[in-house]
Amino acid sequence: MNIVVAPVLGEVEFRVVYALWQAMAKFLGPPNRGVLRGAMKQGQLLVARCGALVGGFIHFHLRRDGVVTIYDVAVSPLVRRQGIGKMLVETVAALSPVGKVKLKCTTTNPANLFYKRCGFTLLGTEPSTNTTLNVWERTQDAHANHP
Numbered sequence: 001m002n003i004v005v006a007p008v009l010g011e012v013e014f015r016v017v018y019a020l021w022q023a024m025a026k027f028l029g030p031p032n033r034g035v036l037r038g039a040m041k042q043g044q045l046l047v048a049r050c051g052a053l054v055g056g057f058i059h060f061h062l063r064r065d066g067v068v069t070i071y072d073v074a075v076s077p078l079v080r081r082q083g084i085g086k087m088l089v090e091t092v093a094a095l096s097p098v099g100k101v102k103l104k105c106t107t108t109n110p111a112n113l114f115y116k117r118c119g120f121t122l123l124g125t126e127p128s129t130n131t132t133l134n135v136w137e138r139t140q141d142a143h144a145n146h147p
Contacts, residue, residue: 001050001051001079001082002050002051003048003049003050003055003082003083003084003087004048004049005046005047005048005049005087005088005091006046006047006049007040007043007045007046007047008040008045008046008047008057013047013054014036014037014040016047016054017036017045017047017054017057018031018033018036020054020056020057020074020076021036021057021072021074023074024074027074027106027109027110027111028072028074035059036059039059039060039061039071044059044060044061044062045057045058045059046058046060046088046091046092048075048084048087048088050079050084053076053078053079054076055075055076055078055079055082055084056073056074056075056076056079056084056085056088057072057073057074057088058070058072058073058088058089058091058092059071059072059073060092060095062095062096065098066096066097066098066100067096067098067100067101067102068092068093068095068096068100068101068102069101069102069103070089070092070101070102070103071103073085073088073089073111075088085114085118086117086118089101089118090118093138093140096140099139099140100137100138100139100140101120101137101138102135102136102137102138103115103120103136104126104128104133104134104135104136105133105134105136106128106131106132106133106134107125107131107132107133107134108131112134112136115136118138119138120136120137120138121136121137121138122134122135122136123135123136123137
């Protein structure tokens with residue numbers, strides 16, 4: 001399968017991303033059109049195109065200090081277990097001029113295992129409204145030593 005990671009193109013892809021976020025709201029929280037549109041305008045919302053299908057998306061921010069913060073990653077159930085999530089993470093990680101990516105994820109989210117497999121290190125936990133978050137970080141040096 002040919003997979004291309006690129007910025008969201010137009011309203012149709014935006015609606016697909018929004019629908020995927022709605023389907024994953026249990027893990028991502030409720031979708032926010034304004035936040036997604038802002039990220040799209042800033043080039044900080046990418047999709048993985050699997051032929052004509054939008055197979056997944058990643059919402060991130062490249063901070064002024066060069067660190068990439070990942071806010072949301074989702075892959076369609078139709079194309080899971082094919083490396084799409086990892087491809088999305090690798091694409092945004094490559095944007096960090098300092099080689100560092102950070103994210104937070106609820107402790108009960110199955111995605112924690114995915115982040116560990118992608119070479120992230122669990123730095124600790126922090127309280128949040130009604131839950132606890134895992135704080136993850138990946139540096140280029142640590143990732144180079146991770147298969």
